Amino acid sequence: MSKTVIEVKDLFKVYEGPVPVKAVNGISLTIKEGEFTALKGPSGCGKTTLLNMLGGLDYPTSGSILVGGNDITSLGENELIDFRLRNIGFVFQAYNLIPVLSATENVSFIMLLQNRPKEEREDRARQLLQSVGLTGKEDKRPGELSGGQQQRVAVARALASKPQFVLADEPTANLDSESTANLLDIMLKLNKEEGMTFVFATHDDRVINRARRVVAISDGKVVSDLSK
Amino acid sequence: MIFKIAWRNIWRSKIRSLVVLTSIALGIWAGLLIIGFSFGMNNERTSSAIGSTLGHSQVHSLSFLEEPTSAAVIGSAAEVQAIEELLQEAVFVKGVSTRAIMMGMVSAPKSARGARMIAVDPDSERANSTLPETIVEGDFFESKTRNSVIIGQKLADKLGLGLRKKVVLTFQDAEGNISRASFRITGIYKTLNATWDELNLYIKRSDLAHIIGQDLVHEIMVRYDETEGTEEKTAKLSAALPEGAAILSWKRNSPELGYADDMMGIMLVLVLGIIMMALLFGIINNMLMAILERRRELGMLMAVGMNKRKLFIMILVETLMLGFVAGPVGILLGDLSTRVMMGIGIDLTSKKEGLANLGVQSIIYPEIVPEYYLIVAVMVIMTALLAALYPAYKALKLNPVQAIRGE
Numbered sequence: 001m002s003k004t005v006i007e008v009k010d011l012f013k014v015y016e017g018p019v020p021v022k023a024v025n026g027i028s029l030t031i032k033e034g035e036f037t038a039l040k041g042p043s044g045c046g047k048t049t050l051l052n053m054l055g056g057l058d059y060p061t062s063g064s065i066l067v068g069g070n071d072i073t074s075l076g077e078n079e080l081i082d083f084r085l086r087n088i089g090f091v092f093q094a095y096n097l098i099p100v101l102s103a104t105e106n107v108s109f110i111m112l113l114q115n116r117p118k119e120e121r122e123d124r125a126r127q128l129l130q131s132v133g134l135t136g137k138e139d140k141r142p143g144e145l146s147g148g149q150q151q152r153v154a155v156a157r158a159l160a161s162k163p164q165f166v167l168a169d170e171p172t173a174n175l176d177s178e179s180t181a182n183l184l185d186i187m188l189k190l191n192k193e194e195g196m197t198f199v200f201a202t203h204d205d206r207v208i209n210r211a212r213r214v215v216a217i218s219d220g221k222v223v224s225d226l227s228k
Numbered sequence: 229m230i231f232k233i234a235w236r237n238i239w240r241s242k243i244r245s246l247v248v249l250t251s252i253a254l255g256i257w258a259g260l261l262i263i264g265f266s267f268g269m270n271n272e273r274t275s276s277a278i279g280s281t282l283g284h285s286q287v288h289s290l291s292f293l294e295e296p297t298s299a300a301v302i303g304s305a306a307e308v309q310a311i312e313e314l315l316q317e318a319v320f321v322k323g324v325s326t327r328a329i330m331m332g333m334v335s336a337p338k339s340a341r342g343a344r345m346i347a348v349d350p351d352s353e354r355a356n357s358t359l360p361e362t363i364v365e366g367d368f369f370e371s372k373t374r375n376s377v378i379i380g381q382k383l384a385d386k387l388g389l390g391l392r393k394k395v396v397l398t399f400q401d402a403e404g405n406i407s408r409a410s411f412r413i414t415g416i417y418k419t420l421n422a423t424w425d426e427l428n429l430y431i432k433r434s435d436l437a438h439i440i441g442q443d444l445v446h447e448i449m450v451r452y453d454e455t456e457g458t459e460e461k462t463a464k465l466s467a468a469l470p471e472g473a474a475i476l477s478w479k480r481n482s483p484e485l486g487y488a489d490d491m492m493g494i495m496l497v498l499v500l501g502i503i504m505m506a507l508l509f510g511i512i513n514n515m516l517m518a519i520l521e522r523r524r525e526l527g528m529l530m531a532v533g534m535n536k537r538k539l540f541i542m543i544l545v546e547t548l549m550l551g552f553v554a555g556p557v558g559i560l561l562g563d564l565s566t567r568v569m570m571g572i573g574i575d576l577t578s579k580k581e582g583l584a585n586l587g588v589q590s591i592i593y594p595e596i597v598p599e600y601y602l603i604v605a606v607m608v609i610m611t612a613l614l615a616a617l618y619p620a621y622k623a624l625k626l627n628p629v630q631a632i633r634g635e
Contacts, residue, residue, distance in 0.1 A: 057531055057629050078535065085533020092632055096528035100236035105229065112229050113534055161533070 004066075005165050005197050006031040006054060011063035013049050013220075023049040024060065025220030031165065031199060036191045038200045038211035046220040047201040048169055054199065055088050055167045056080045068164060085113055089158030091168035095150040097142040103129055103153045104138045110160045128156035132186050148179025152186060159190065165197035172204050180206045230538070234546035237518065238553070248514040249554040255503045256558025256604055257565065263496050264566035264594030265574065270492050271595060274478075275455065276420045277485055279358035281428075282478040283325070283449035285462045287311060290474055292446055298330050299402045301444050302473055308445045314468055315450055320461050323356035323451045325349065328436055328444040332399030334379070334429060336387040343383070344428045345399055347436040347444075356451045359417065359430070366391045366415035375435050378415035380425025389413060397431070401440040409439045450475070500604060504611040511615035515547055519623050526623050527631025536624050543620040544613070551612035558608075559601055569594045 006029070013024040023046045031037060039047040052058040053065060056072050064071045067087060075083055084090075097106045107128055108121035116124075129138055132152040142150050151171060158166045168187075172180040184207065190196045200207055208214055216224040238245050278284060292300035302308050312324050328347035333340055350369035354360050360368035364381060377395060384390065391413055398408045411431065419425055437443040452461055462477040469475055479486030519526065529539065573591040 052629050055531070081530070081533055081535045083533075084531065085535075090528075090532055092528065092531075094524065094632075094634075096524055096632060098233065098525055098529075100233060100240060101229075105232075109229060110532055113532075113538065157532075 002032040002034055004030055005033050005035075005068070006199075007066040008050075008054070009064045009066070011050070011053065011065065012061045013046070013053065013058070014061045022220050024053070027063075027217075027220070027222055029215065029222065029225075031197060033197055034191065034195045035213055036188065036198050036211055037213040037215060038202055038208050039215050039217055040203055040208050041217035042203060045217045047217050049220075050217065051167050051169055051199065051201040055090060056084050085110075085161060087164045089161060089163035089166035091151070091154050091158050091166060091171045093170040093173045095142065095147070095154050095174075097150055097153055097157070099142050102139045102141055103134060103145070103156075106142070106153055107156045107160050110157055114161055124160060125156070128159055129153070131190065132156045133182070146179070148175050148182055151175060151179070151183055155183070155186060155190075159194075159196065165199060168198065168200045168202075170202055170204070171200065172202065172207055177206065180204070184210050230542050230545055231549075234542060234549050237522075237546055238549055241518070241521070244514060244517065245550070248510055248550060249557070251510050252507050252550065252554030252608065253558035253561060255507045256555060256608065257561040259500045259503045259604060260559065260562025260600065261565060261569070261594065262499055263597055263600045264562075264569065265592060266492055266496055267597050268570075268594040269592050270488060272593070273420060274485055274489060276358075277424075277482060278455060278478050280362055280419050281357070281359070281424060282482055282485075283357065284452040284455060284458050285450045285465065285475050285477045286481050287315070287448040287450065287469065287473055287475045288446065290472055293474060293476075296329060296331070296446070298400045298444065298446075299404070301328075301402065301446055302448065303445075305443060305445075307470070308448070311448060311469065311473060315448065315465060318461070318465060320453045320457075321450055321465075322453050323352075325352040325356045325449045325451075326433070326445045327447040327449060328433055329446040330399040330436075330444075332397055334383070334387070335396040335398065336389050336393070338388055339386075341383070341387065342427075343397075345397060345431055345436075346428055347431050347433040349433050356449065362417040362419050363415045364418045366413070368415055368417075369432055371414060373412065373414060374438070375409060375411045376414035376432070377411035378417055378430040379413055380422075380428060381416050381418040382422045382426040383429065384413070384416050386426065391416060397429075402442055402444060405440075407440050409435075411435075496600070497603070500607055504607050507608075508611050508615050511547060511550060511612060512618055514550070515543065515615060515619035516622065518546070519543070519619050523626055523631045524634050526626055527628045527633075530626065530628040531632060539623060540620045543623055544616045547616035547619070548609065548612045551608045555605055555608040559604060562604075563596065563601070566594050566596055570596070 008027055008029040011024050011027045012022065015021040015023055027050060039050060041047045049058065053060050060073055065073055072080065072083060098109065101109060104125045107125035111121040111124065126138060129135065132155050134149060134152055137145060137149060145153065172183060175183065187198055188210065191198055200211065202208065213227045215222055287302060289300050289302045302311065308326060315321050315324050326349060330345045332343060332345050334343040354368065368378065369376060377397065389395065393413050394410055395413065396408060396410050398406060401407055417425065433443065452458065458477045462475055466475045479489065570593055573593045575591050
């Protein structure tokens with residue numbers, strides 16, 4: 001049986017204001033190693049808030065998030081930064097690459113933050129770019145790459161730190177069908193071959209259709225959880 | 229890689245970076261030029277005063293320092309000679325010159341004025357001061373004519389006098405008797421200091437001795453091998469002097485010159501400080517803009533695990549790099565233009581009158597002052613460090629989730 005990577009228990013996130021908004025309203029969820037999970041739902045359903053909390057970018061109002069058995073909601077801000085660096089790979093909707101660095105440098109930068117030796121950084125960056133199909137584009141800067149190619153660099157970057165899992169927030173929102181299919185092929189391959197756990201927040205059917213587990217969220221609650 | 233990112237980030241917005249780099253370079257350039265100009269002006273004034281009138285130090289009797297009366301002589305002729313010999317024993321003493329100094333009055337046919345009469349030994353002055361070089365009309369006691377006087381151009385103008393005109397000098401001898409004698413103007417001098425020229429006139433010590441029947445010495449001017457280390461050299465000589473005599477350096481003999489010399493350093497650091505202050509705000513503005521533009525990227529870096537210390541260092545390095553690029557350019561520009569100006573001088577003839585009252589020539593030749601390059605370099609680095617603080621603080625305060633969305 002696969003190991004549990006993330007275990008969410010009774011998670012609430014309430015945004016205080018004149019009318020308090022329960023963005024996440026009592027979610028409990030377990031993600032196992034090697035899963036390829038999509039959190040689906042319309043805009044404002046709470047999937048991005050949930051993803052941010054899974055990624056240690058935001059604190060819940062109550063509840064716990066156990067990653068590898070450790071509750072990350074009890075970590076301080078600096079510990080959380082270090083936790084993110086060592087355990088989580090991020091893929092963002094707007095790619096968010098560093099425009100002044102080449103593809104290789106963007107990928108190896110994360111490993112620099114982890115104080116890995118130069119040789120290892122360069123080897124792994126090259127290898128990862130190759131696995132996302134960007135051989136020959138290593139020295140290109142983001143501005144010289146297409147949206148799909150940039151997102152593939154972002155996937156390589158997410159994997160560079162050897163994370164426990166990768167969180168992707170609407171990774172295909174800015175991509176055309178071909179690039180989306182291509183990106184998903186690559187992610188599925190990495191999932192299958194390397195056993196990398198992926199969690200998406202998306203309302204893109206192209207992603208949902210290829211996910212092996214789909215968790216539907218509505219009004220901050222899990223309304224269905226289907227594994228294919 | 230942080231250096232690489234910082235360097236490339238500077239060139240992301242080329243025009244904005246060039247504007248801030250240019251302003252830093254120009255600020256440094258202007259600062260160095262002001263420094264060169266101020267030192268040139270001050271050193272010229274000081275060396276002119278040392279050369280023509282003050283010497284590096286002067287020996288007086290203690291009573292003369294209290295009240296410069298005719299009676300306050302250094303000592304008898306033998307005592308004075310003993311002091312002269314003692315002074316000349318020091319290797320750094322290049323020459324001494326004895327003078328009698330008396331306050332009195334100079335009367336011309338049309339008017340009269342108070343004056344300070346300095347009775348000198350012409351040969352000794354020729355050897356030890358630049359006074360003879362300041363003669364603009366006539367000569368410096370070349371003729372054997374008795375009772376000849378050299379007056380400053382400003383005094384000559386005030387009294388309506390010219391060469392070969394007669395004046396009557398009135399003064400007190402050591403016993404307090406009033407003496408009066410007629411003198412003929414054989415030379416007119418002009419130093420850089422018009423105030424000095426208006427007050428002081430020169431006669432021969434032999435003439436004075438003849439008139440009052442005494443050879444008085446109130447002052448021994450001492451010339452060193454170089455101005456550097458004047459205070460230490462003066463202190464050495466001071467220890468050897470007999471009781472009742474005191475030696476003071478030019479700075480203490482002419483407090484206004486010494487003060488100007490001491491104040492200049494402080495003033496220049498202040499001027500540089502003001503320039504740096506202006507640059508500080510320019511750099512802060514530039515960096516704040518850069519951070520505002522890159523908040524998505526900074527948000528991403530924080531999200532993926534760049535800790536606050538590294539983020540702070542990245543912004544610090546980027547800001548410092550602005551200083552490291554523009555600083556050398558500014559210093560080089562400042563150095564080159566000072567060197568060019570050293571050759572041609574800065575012509576302030578239109579302000580001649582005012583400058584002459586300050587003891588400054590109307591064409592000023594700036595000087596290179598290498599130690600200020602270091603001061604400027606340190607100030608630029610400090611400014612960049614200070615300028616980095618607020619933008620870095622703003623960056624650290626970003627919320628990664630909001631920053632990634634560009635909010």
